[in-house]
Amino acid sequence: MFNLFKKKKSSGVFVPSGDNFREVTEKIEETSLNGISIHLGYHPDQLRFYFGQYDTEFDIQQVAFEIFTDRIVFVLTKSSANSVDRKKLKHFLKDFKLEDEYDSITVRDILQSGVENKSLGIEFLTRVLNLDKGETDGGIIFSKRLGLILYFANGYLTDFQSGDGLNEWTKYLKDLNENLFDSYVKVAQKYWGVNRKMIENEINIQGQAFANTPHAIKNEYVPRHKAELGTINFFMLLVCHYGQEITEDTFLLMNHGRYQKLNNDNDVIKKYRYNSFIFHFSDTGQLIEIRE
Numbered sequence: 001m002f003n004l005f006k007k008k009k010s011s012g013v014f015v016p017s018g019d020n021f022r023e024v025t026e027k028i029e030e031t032s033l034n035g036i037s038i039h040l041g042y043h044p045d046q047l048r049f050y051f052g053q054y055d056t057e058f059d060i061q062q063v064a065f066e067i068f069t070d071r072i073v074f075v076l077t078k079s080s081a082n083s084v085d086r087k088k089l090k091h092f093l094k095d096f097k098l099e100d101e102y103d104s105i106t107v108r109d110i111l112q113s114g115v116e117n118k119s120l121g122i123e124f125l126t127r128v129l130n131l132d133k134g135e136t137d138g139g140i141i142f143s144k145r146l147g148l149i150l151y152f153a154n155g156y157l158t159d160f161q162s163g164d165g166l167n168e169w170t171k172y173l174k175d176l177n178e179n180l181f182d183s184y185v186k187v188a189q190k191y192w193g194v195n196r197k198m199i200e201n202e203i204n205i206q207g208q209a210f211a212n213t214p215h216a217i218k219n220e221y222v223p224r225h226k227a228e229l230g231t232i233n234f235f236m237l238l239v240c241h242y243g244q245e246i247t248e249d250t251f252l253l254m255n256h257g258r259y260q261k262l263n264n265d266n267d268v269i270k271k272y273r274y275n276s277f278i279f280h281f282s283d284t285g286q287l288i289e290i291r292e
Contacts, residue, residue, distance in 0.1 A: 009079040012061075015040065016072055021084040024074070033076070037064065040074060043119035045110065047073055048101060052092050060084070060092045067110055068128045068145070070098050104171030107146055111160050120157040125150065147171075165200035170207025183229035190228070191257040198256075205254065209234035209244075224275065227258075240277055240290060248285035 013028065013036055014021040028036055034044040050063045059081040064073045075084050102110075114120030122141075125131060129143050131150075139152040142163055151159040166174070174181040184203045192198040213219050213234050225237040235254050238244035248270060252259070255274055262271035262278065269288065270281040280288040 008082065010077070010082050012077045012079045012081070014075045014077065014084045020086075021075060023082070033062065033064065036074060036076070042066075042073065043117065045113045045117055045119040046124060048110075050093070050096055050101075052095070058088070058092065060088055063089075063093065063096075066128050068102065070096075071128075103175045104168050107148075108168040111148075111150075111157065114157050115159060118156045122152045122155050122157070125157065165196070165204070167204045167207060169211040170204050173207050173210055180230065183231050187228050187231055202254065202256075205235055206231075206233070209238050212244075213237060214242075236274060236277075240292075246287055248281040248287075251279060251281070 010023050011025060011028065013024040015024055024040075028039045030036075030038070033047075033049055037044045037047050046067055047064045048067045050065065052060075052063075054061075059077050060075060061078060062076040064076070065071060066073055075089065077084065111120070126141075129145055131141050131143060139158075141150045141152070142148075143150055147163050148160045149163050150157060151161075162168075162171070170181075173184075181203075184206055185199065188199040188202045192202065210216060210232075217232065219237065221237050221241045222232055225233045225240070227233050233254075235244070239246045246254075251272060251274070255272075258274070260273040262273055263269065268283050270283075270285075272279045272281075276292055278291040280291070282288055
């Protein structure tokens with residue numbers, strides 16, 4: 001016997017329509033998030049999926065946005081939901097903050113996937129990043145919002161690089177702890193003066209070393225490598241405890257103005273003190289040993 005009061009199941013996919021949302025009723029071949037994205041005319045690289053605080057009892061399960069924006073492309077609900085309630089949507093998105101979704105590493109990963117998959121076209125990125133195509137120079141556009149130089153060929157993103165000289169891990173450190181980042185800059189400026197290239201080089205190397213250090217600032221060796229203004233010499237931490245390769249030239253570069261020379265110029269073996277460590281280099285600049 002038919003149950004006339006049985007609730008009709010929906011597709012669970014709703015797209016913006018005016019001030020509300022309408023159900024997608026046509027057949028979707030692949031009902032994964034990627035499949036739905038493709039069905040709606042997007043490459044998955046062009047969308048950012050927000051899962052909220054996942055609750056199986058809540059009607060709304062995920063929300064898909066165009067990358068770098070708060071523009072909703074579709075809302076995924078339980079099949080028991082026949083519409084998207086605005087109040088429920090607002091509650092689901094209560095912790096969503098656009099600026100928190102895109103740290104430097106996330107931005108890098110999105111753009112790198114776009115390059116590899118040829119999925120981020122100039123028209124799309126111009127729209128979501130508010131780029132000024134009038135400023136393009138042979139397929140090159142600077143994004144003020146991302147702080148990146150974007151390179152295009154045949155209408156698609158082919159490469160990108162920092163517009164301020166910082167690598168992605170240094171940007172990540174800056175996002176994570178801006179006060180610590182500022183301290184690294186001040187320390188580098190103290191020893192390199194107005195040499196911007198060397199300042200950028202030093203903080204980029206420290207940013208990369210930070211990313212490669214097990215447990216980062218909670219590493220057990222951090223107390224032995226603390227430096228000025230609360231900074232940590234992560235690069236030298238890796239050298240002293242994790243086998244990071246180093247030559248005499250690199251040692252002098254990364255400890256510019258912060259080491260003590262322990263030998264005469266005519267000595268074959270070169271010795272330098274860094275904190276409690278003594279470095280021995282050969283006459284060709286190769287590391288012989290580290291003593292403490």
